Amino acid sequence: MKGPQPVAKPEVVANSEVQAEPLLTTGDSRVADGVFHFAMLACGLCVLALVGLIVYELMSGSRLSWHAFGLKFFFRSEWDPVNEQFGALPFVYGTIVSSILALVFAVPLAIGVAVFITEMCPRWLKGPLAFTTELLAAIPSVIYGLWAIFVLVPLLHQYGEPFCARYFGWTGLFDGPPYGIGMLAAGIILAIMVVPIISSITREVMTAVPQQQREAVLALGATRWEMIRTGVLRNARAGILGGVILGLGRALGETMAVTMVIGNRPEIARSLFAPGYTMASVIANEFSEATGDTYLSALIEVGLALFIVTIIVNILAQFLVWTVTRGTPARSHA
Amino acid sequence: MPETVTATSDIAVAPISLWRRGINSFATFASAAAVVVVLLPLGAVFGYLIYKGIGSINWAFLTQIPKPVGETGGGMANAIAGSAWILLIASTMGVPIGIGAGIYLAEYGRHRFGDVIRFTADVLNGVPSIVVGIVAYAIVVLSQGHFSALAGGVALAIMMIPTIARTTEEMLLLVPNTVREAAYGLGVSRWRTTLSITLRTATSGVITGVMLAFARVAGETAPLLFTAFGNQYWNWKINQPTAALSLQIFTYAISPFDEWHRQAWAGALILIVLIVVAVSAVRVVASRGMLKGAN
Numbered sequence: 152m153k154g155p156q157p158v159a160k161p162e163v164v165a166n167s168e169v170q171a172e173p174l175l176t177t178g179d180s181r182v183a184d185g186v187f188h189f190a191m192l193a194c195g196l197c198v199l200a201l202v203g204l205i206v207y208e209l210m211s212g213s214r215l216s217w218h219a220f221g222l223k224f225f226f227r228s229e230w231d232p233v234n235e236q237f238g239a240l241p242f243v244y245g246t247i248v249s250s251i252l253a254l255v256f257a258v259p260l261a262i263g264v265a266v267f268i269t270e271m272c273p274r275w276l277k278g279p280l281a282f283t284t285e286l287l288a289a290i291p292s293v294i295y296g297l298w299a300i301f302v303l304v305p306l307l308h309q310y311g312e313p314f315c316a317r318y319f320g321w322t323g324l325f326d327g328p329p330y331g332i333g334m335l336a337a338g339i340i341l342a343i344m345v346v347p348i349i350s351s352i353t354r355e356v357m358t359a360v361p362q363q364q365r366e367a368v369l370a371l372g373a374t375r376w377e378m379i380r381t382g383v384l385r386n387a388r389a390g391i392l393g394g395v396i397l398g399l400g401r402a403l404g405e406t407m408a409v410t411m412v413i414g415n416r417p418e419i420a421r422s423l424f425a426p427g428y429t430m431a432s433v434i435a436n437e438f439s440e441a442t443g444d445t446y447l448s449a450l451i452e453v454g455l456a457l458f459i460v461t462i463i464v465n466i467l468a469q470f471l472v473w474t475v476t477r478g479t480p481a482r483s484h485a
Numbered sequence: 486m487p488e489t490v491t492a493t494s495d496i497a498v499a500p501i502s503l504w505r506r507g508i509n510s511f512a513t514f515a516s517a518a519a520v521v522v523v524l525l526p527l528g529a530v531f532g533y534l535i536y537k538g539i540g541s542i543n544w545a546f547l548t549q550i551p552k553p554v555g556e557t558g559g560g561m562a563n564a565i566a567g568s569a570w571i572l573l574i575a576s577t578m579g580v581p582i583g584i585g586a587g588i589y590l591a592e593y594g595r596h597r598f599g600d601v602i603r604f605t606a607d608v609l610n611g612v613p614s615i616v617v618g619i620v621a622y623a624i625v626v627l628s629q630g631h632f633s634a635l636a637g638g639v640a641l642a643i644m645m646i647p648t649i650a651r652t653t654e655e656m657l658l659l660v661p662n663t664v665r666e667a668a669y670g671l672g673v674s675r676w677r678t679t680l681s682i683t684l685r686t687a688t689s690g691v692i693t694g695v696m697l698a699f700a701r702v703a704g705e706t707a708p709l710l711f712t713a714f715g716n717q718y719w720n721w722k723i724n725q726p727t728a729a730l731s732l733q734i735f736t737y738a739i740s741p742f743d744e745w746h747r748q749a750w751a752g753a754l755i756l757i758v759l760i761v762v763a764v765s766a767v768r769v770v771a772s773r774g775m776l777k778g779a780n
Contacts, residue, residue: 194650195594208623297734
């Protein structure tokens with residue numbers, strides 16, 4: 152069943168009100184209507200107020216640190232609570248590297264899953280598969296962290312990291328002792344958490360590609376994969392990119408699972424085996440123990456930066472998904 | 486030219502080359518493999534939760550509070566109750582405001598200003614949970630002077646509102662306009678129509694949204710770290726630090742004690758069962774009647 156068309160709706164409602172007017176002149180129902188409208192408006196305004204409040208609290212909370220360090224805050228790698236010297240570079244680095252690592256693992260898998268579910272699998276398998284991958288998104292972060300500490304990290308320590316060091320050591324990315332805990336573990340656990348988001352958006356966008364597109368390509372003699380590649384994926388690429396960026400937004404702000412496996416050391420190291428620190432985890436670990444106003448303020452500034460970056464990333468992603476699903480015909484071939 | 490003719494007809498009937506068929510099979514295989522690789526951790530997480538957790542869940546775990554380090558036994562009763570308590574506080578604030586905002590968006594907000602609120606709700610949805618924690622800390626903890634269940638509830642409520650608002654709006658828009666017009670035609674006032682006709686029709690969809698939001702925040706840990714803070718004892722006061730299941734799992738998981746690790750698995754199993762029950766309930770409700778495909 153289709154919903155009412157948003158454009159036509161206000162007109163219809165207004166009309167019916169006018170027609171019903173004689174029946175509604177009992178005065179108090181008009182008052183009640185006004186009150187109800189106002190109450191609902193207040194709830195809507197709450198949403199605006201909350202975002203305003205978040206921005207205000209973060210800005211006012213980080214003022215002290217902003218005045219002390221300025222923009223250099225994000226380019227200094229010193230983090231010394233005792234001498235009140237703060238720089239967020241190691242956290243920015245850790246956040247970016249762990250998120251990119253997560254995308255490197257997650258994107259091919261997520262697109263593969265979406266392609267399989269929408270284009271290849273038998274109909275009876277579609278529902279259960281979609282539900283199961285969405286279930287991955289419902290598992291709380293702290294449980295992923297728990298699992299990572301006791302299952303993933305020992306596996307990496309014993310098998311994964313020695314293997315990488317032996318065969319890919321020449322890249323320089325896999326130097327140093329394989330603790331298990333570190334950037335690589337964080338990237339993998341983030342990838343697991345991000346896959347359902349990317350694949351569900353990709354699925355949505357692929358479903359939005361018109362069926363005729365598929366039939367046309369098939370009629371030209373394409374194999375199924377050629378049809379998917381030229382007929383579906385190429386048309387949906389903006390939306391898929393949107394899904395990937397949405398996944399990035401989630402990875403940037405993810406806290407608990409990363410905090411539990413990344414090692415929590417404010418260092419910048421080239422090796423993926425080395426422990427690191429992210430913006431979200433430094434807040435999680437140090438906020439309730441922060442002594443001194445500058446310390447607290449520095450942590451809030453890290454939070455502000457995280458907020459701004461995730462907001463920009465999310466808006467960009469929504470815009471990209473919207474361009475595909477809102478019927479703007481995607482260019483077929485460049 | 487006879488040669489060209491042969492060539493064209495050749496192409497027309499030529500079987501798809503081995504290379505292209507190979508690529509096609511490879512792509513099919515690769516995407517099926519991707520599904521397997523993605524489902525593997527899911528199976529592993531659930532498998533380990535059940536394997537490690539089920540042995541540790543017993544009567545004591547469900548009824549006792551934590552014992553000091555070094556003593557075996559004890560449980561997470563206070564954390565389970567604390568989670569329920571915080572979620573209750575969050576729902577009391579978040580559900581009415583969320584549904585109200587949804588009603589506003591669907592029934593009154595079909596214009597530019599409505600778009601602004603819609604956009605803001607989506608922005609709020611993307612705010613990292615740890616940042617929400619900072620804000621709840623600044624609003625509640627700083628003004629009260631100590632960590633509290635209320636602060637935790639406020640943080641979770643902030644996270645519930647956008648989800649509930651957007652799903653409520655979506656569900657209300659599914660109600661056909663003719664239903665509203667019928668009510669107006671009978672002389673029913675607008676607010677009565679919205680509450681007793683439109684919202685009533687969309688009830689199961691709205692419940693779906695509330696349950697989704699609930700499932701989303703039930704396992705949240707980051708925003709509770711410095712709001713609810715955790716507590717080793719019972720607490721029912723709204724302005725005192727309170728234990729929560731997710732916080733307790735976190736504390737126990739990063740501790741060096743085997744006994745605590747065991748309890749962390751048990752707590753995680755209880756938490757995941759609660760969430761899966763909520764999500765499956767959503768699935769069942771959503772697959773009924775007019776809400777089909779609207780999820």
